[in-house]
Amino acid sequence: MSAINYAEKIPNNVNIGGDRTLQRALEHWQPRFLQWWGEMGPSDFKSADVYLRTAISVDAQGWAHYGATKMPDYRWGIFLADATPERKIGFGDAMGQPVWQQVPGEYRSTLRRLIVTQGDTEPASVEQQRLLGHTCPSMYDLRNLFQINVEEGRHLWAMVYLLHAYFGRDGREEAEELLARHSGDADKPRILTTFNEPMSDWLSLFCFTYFTDRDGKYQLKSFAESAFDPLSRTCRFMLTEEAHHMFVGETGISRVVKRTLEVMKEIGSDDPARVRAKGAVDLQTLQKYLNFWCSSSLDLFGSEISSNSAAAFASGMKGRPDETQYEDHVLRSSVFEMTLPDEKKEQVPMLNALNEVMRESYLKDCEIGLKRWNRMIERAGHALRLTLPSSRFRRSIGPWAGVPVDPQGKPLEKSLYEKRLSEWIPSPSDRAFVQSLMQRVIEPGKMAGWIAPPERGINNLPVEYEYVRRRSWSSWTISPGVLPNGKSSARSTRRKRTTAA
């Protein structure tokens, strides 16, 4: 088991000190990363002490270290899971051959593109979430947001390490570009659409961490199977960090449902207008947020039929999540039956249908939370059930792109679709309502009125623990800078402290 060396400027467990050129290149990138964090990371919490976990080793006990840290002092570094001795390629045409410790020339540009696309999502989400600290529903939630943010920053380090260590000059240039693109920027946006969506409320954050971080889990799992061993080892460790992000999403939505059910009981009504009047999120609005973020995240898997995914699998670059669960690892002779928009069934070579295979197993994984939330709703005696939208709904990639279907996947007239869309995804007035609930609550242990407290605190500490300490909470300045929607905020806004609900 490799311990992490924190004595070096860049903490790592891959002995970067043994390669002076690499070390110099990364030490050159490090101040640029810190500058990016300063400008695009969580706004206005640079001097706050945050109760964060830091990895001290890459095994299961590696998260033993928790303590108060100022975010800019977080020890971002390069941590790879331990190598599996004699590891062999587990799928594709080269199955059974030894894994690659270097990038084969013929796969260089494809692998670089895959790593850059993954790497781009990591800082993008930090940028999307940078202002959320201002409207946190509790100090516990604020801490969780910052934990996610520093870990997404570390995920960027993970991908930048691969680019620097294995892709020469092209890799170094790509690493610079990862800091130059910004979420929602009109000229230089992030690569994938979901990571350019503005995120101005915590309901969106919980949906994002439930659906979009789960896409991240699936991508990382498929890279963990890769024949390019450094990529596999990097992603295996990233997965241990990702689990917390999805936990925040799942428990966040659970707490919203719980609070809404309490309010419904209190007022003896499930009328959405009355639930809203009591300052809770009505379940119909929650459903719209689920539809929005789930459908947006479904596009991240790519087109239903894809020769790129076929090539990535056949070559060994990218497998399926948990590849060992399947029987056939070569897929040269299997087919996948796909239903296309004209209801025509098509037999597609399985290799070309892998994006869809992944999307289907992702949706199954998404169902787990839905079942839990629906059990809560059922126990409270209400008939409504939350659902996932059909994978055909609101797609912008693949054969269903632009095809007007309702959230159940039923085709309808385009004009009717456009008219009804605001019944299915948040309308401007839904967003304005959710925004109106976003009042900052920072007294330790107190919760905003729209969310129930968590069942337990962090690392066995009580929920009331002071997870984030800053010198003064009484006045507040939003720094001018780039907002998640890419527009620059020219003025500073001073806000009054809001007391806990």
Ligand SMILES: [Fe+2]
């Ligand atoms: Fe990540």
Ligand SMILES: [Fe+2]
């Ligand atoms: Fe994540």
